[in-house]
Amino acid sequence: MADLARLRGRSFLVLGRAGMDLYADPPGTRIEEAARFVAHLGGSSANIAVALVRQGCTAALVTRVSDDAVGRFCLAQLDAYGVDRTHARTEGGEARNSLAVVETRAADCQSVIYRNGAADFAMGMEDVEAVDYARFSALVTTGTVLAAEPSRSATFRAFDLARKAGLPLIFDVDYRPYSWPSAAMASAVYSRAGAICDVIVGNDVEFGFMAGDPAKGLDKARSLIAEGAQVVVYKMGEKGAITITRDGEFATGIYPTRALKPTGAGDSFLGAFAAALAEGRALREAVLRGSAAAAMVVARVGCAPAMPTRADLDAFLAEHPGPEGTEDAHSAA
Template sequence: MDVLSGIAQKRFLVIGRVGMDLSPEPPGTGIEQSTSMTVAMGGSSANIAAGLVKFGAEAALVTRVSDDAVGRYCVAQLGAYGVDARHVHPIAGEYRNSLALYETRVEDHNSVIYRNGAADFQMSIADVEAVDYEQYGALITAGTVFAAEPSRSAAFRAFELARAAGLPVIFDVDYRPYSWPSPAVAEDVLSRAGALSDVIVANDEEFGFMAGGIDKGLAKARALAETSASIVVYKMGHLGAITFALGTETRTGIYEVEALKPTGAGDSFMAGFLASLAEGRPMDEAVLRGSACAAIVVAKPGCAPAMPDTDELEAFLARHPGPSAPQSRAEG
């Protein structure tokens, strides 16, 4: 399986949730004080898909949505962003779409996520088996799909089907404790998913969680690159990132900006990183362009609406003085 060749096809199958985001207006307003809010599409997988489409790639989403006005809103928004929603199906009953309320501020930031009876966790094995994997070049998912059944078994089945079709599996660990029944279950399941993935992107805390301690995270990332994954990106926040790929280890910095909020950075990084690899850019440049996308999103309101396109990314890079020097974290 040639990972870069699959990515270069620019046809991505993305598995995971689409939801509704609400943000108090104007920026800086707390949830408790808000009298009006903006509404936008959200959900990590949907954000990644929208970001890829903005860069000229094709992306299709596989998930379940609630059979109500909010679910229909999410499907309509996927269409508005150009994301293929043919594999997004409603689920009847008391299942509901995820709803996120988050503040556009960094200091005293609050996010409230409603995931009770989440519709996306009802994605089934039949849903992923209905997909023609031969139509796509790579599969992408975020860790939340593994947090509950039947979505967990469906996601592992999608991994099997993707690999059988020759698609590289791209995994954003994206650990959200509130979605999981226990840390022990999350550690086991996310580690199993990571071992089946060709590209793994996670921050230092997430790798540390999978390894049993943050001091062991870097060693875990390196071990995955040496044993199973072709590309591993170990993100360290303001310290930059370490990328293990094709037998090399590359350290990169970040693009410093005045952040309006902390949300959306990881989704934008993934979209920019993959889009850059799809264009044939060198690995270190792809990581830096992903980092620039993350910087753009945290400096603007919204998540999916804030995802840059190629023109916006190039303009940002042209006016920014450049990335910070890469820094090191103590290794355990």
């Protein structure tokens, strides 16, 4: 078990993809009716890294990008956002960067993902073994990196190296069915990762999937604490979240917002939540800051550019003293 106090160094190593998001423009336009698109940095891990930087932390991304104009776009965007890309390498041949074509629409939002020959899945042992883990305060990854080889094995190797260096492991389940050869394999691999990590964040559908039964997601989240995790956040969309530790559970609600789109909330939540823990804030406050950041992002265009700064988040919270929903304490099950 890693000491979560290590987080206070506020230097995060993030594993996973960076991609290009093409948004139909202006907001509200359907993809099939669009004559213009706006490009932004995307990819769950890159978004989380941006969220951490904007919350006053440092973040380095370990990934591979395609050796072409789209890959160079991603690298330039990482630079623009202040994300360290020392360990972002290019992959040649037929490898291509993740590409998402997305709408800024709250209802019936289409998000078309292109992941054929994804460059980030080429992340290998040499990538994760080149990192000086002692420089960092925590390792963060999303479930996307586990969907294919050699990225999967490299990620588990990174877990081992980070653990030996005393880093807490933070895992965002982030299940994307289109990336996996089978649901059974994904469930087994995610369960293996969950049994290793210290902080695990996912939604009710993802935990239900890990459990192999949609009705048993909360039981699965609780079991991860029994297996060694220190914090599990079980998100339930509009119903808020249940945060589980060895000392018990508490529920939190959501902050109301006028959403423009459904994308980016999870990445924003994780970034603000982890940054708040790194600042030494209480766990409940960290969850609420994550929830507020998620509310802010869905009300803005894009994902990476929508991530709030710490000042933005503080101002939002000053105007929104409490979220909708309950915050009842529960005893551990």
